[in-house]
């Protein structure tokens with residue numbers, strides 16, 4: 258398939274997990290992919306993908322690095338069609354135990370990093386009169402999770418900010434959408450590579466399994482492709498119905514009689 262033939266895409270946090278899966282998928286679909294991450298392992302991942310991929314070591318919080326990256330990509334390729342703001346970190350702890358420094362780090366990477374990236378590519382996308390941005394939020398941007406105050410704040414921020422960006426950029430045919438992964442089998446969710454069926458049972462996932470990185474990558478592919486040409490300001494949950502609701506009554510449950 259060539260759903261991104263001739264397109265140029267930047268993906269942050271692409272050294273592993275969902276970012277890596279997205280880079281692989283976009284390259285398979287014909288895109289030139291600029292992968293960024295703070296982890297140098299991204300170099301090997303890009304080499305493994307092949308000539309369609311290039312890796313740049315970069316922290317999404319670095320304003321000057323964004324300016325340099327966009328200038329370099331524009332000089333080399335003449336265009337930027339897609340940006341996936343995927344890089345993020347997570348922290349779980351009771352609210353009273355969190356420090357100001359850790360909260361600022363969370364917001365700096367997850368929220369401000371997403372704004373810096375979008376702000377950096379917006380001028381070229383406006384000039385092109387087309388472009389697509391996917392900001393990776395989370396189910397934590399759709400509801401509240403105990404012991405994840407700062408992560409939830411950052412992901413709700415990404416969701417809200419993306420709506421404003423979608424409004425501002427819509428007149429220029431630049432689309433901004435959010436993807437909200439549920440529990441996905443990556444180093445973030447599963448750093449010790451536990452049996453995923455245990456995680457699914459603990460979390461009570463409705464499909465009785467965790468998601469795979471490719472299943473999120475496929476959602477981003479749709480949103481940056483021309484198939485989504487009239488989709489902007491939308492939020493796409495990729496969570497196997499985890500945030501769709503809950504089970505107040507199960508079949509055979511007499512408790513509501």
Ligand SMILES: NC(=O)c1ccc[n+]([C@@H]2O[C@H](COP(=O)([O-])OP(=O)(O)OC[C@H]3O[C@@H](n4cnc5c(N)ncnc54)[C@H](O)[C@@H]3O)[C@@H](O)[C@H]2O)c1
Pocket residue numbers: 269270271272273274275276293294295296315316317318342343344345346366393394395396397437438439440441442443444445446
């Ligand atoms: N895995 C899940 O269950 C899950 C659920 C909901 C949302 N998400 C979101 O999906 C996205 C991808 O997460 P993942 O599961 O692949 O996690 P991951 O930890 O495997 O990958 C995240 C990548 O971001 C990079 N990164 C971290 N800080 C960075 C920085 N300052 N600058 C540049 N890169 C940086 C990391 O090095 C890593 O390669 C994130 O936005 C995450 O919040 C994940």
